[in-house]
Amino acid sequence: MTSKLTLKRPVNVKVIVTPAWQEEAQNQLQDQINQLDQQMLQIDQQGQSAIAEIRKQGSLQLSQQIENIQGQVNQKKSEFLQQKNQFLQQMQQVQLLELGQEVIQAQMESFFDVQEGDNLVEKLNVEIILRDGVIEEIRGII
Numbered sequence: 001m002t003s004k005l006t007l008k009r010p011v012n013v014k015v016i017v018t019p020a021w022q023e024e025a026q027n028q029l030q031d032q033i034n035q036l037d038q039q040m041l042q043i044d045q046q047g048q049s050a051i052a053e054i055r056k057q058g059s060l061q062l063s064q065q066i067e068n069i070q071g072q073v074n075q076k077k078s079e080f081l082q083q084k085n086q087f088l089q090q091m092q093q094v095q096l097l098e099l100g101q102e103v104i105q106a107q108m109e110s111f112f113d114v115q116e117g118d119n120l121v122e123k124l125n126v127e128i129i130l131r132d133g134v135i136e137e138i139r140g141i142i
Helices: 019-057 062-096 120-124
Strands: 004-016 102-115 127-131 134-139
Touching (some): 004 120, 102 127
Antiparallel strands (some): 127 134
16 A cells, blocks of 8 residues: 655746736835835824824923834834835836746745655646746646
């Protein structure tokens, strides 16, 4: 009797760079940048509101509280700016990709069966190739 075992493996999902894919990738990155800009505006407004409220209350530690709020706002804005810079770099990288080039877009998992005598390395090596969202090829031993 042959022993069989079901395992889980990572599967790389690659896309073939096309004009449509580049445009879609750019649009998604731009949407993320726009969301970050909105969040930075929101955090600024929340900080100003909190500072205005503290000033209205006339607290004894007014300057310390304002300084704390401003520090938190600046820290959060700094994090947002770092993310924004990463997205801008990714946008630039997308523009520089050559048409027809394969790029890893995601990683998924799949289950597969192994039994004695199988080549595990070969069975672990599986990729899905997409062109404009459609599976063009599955590489490896399914």
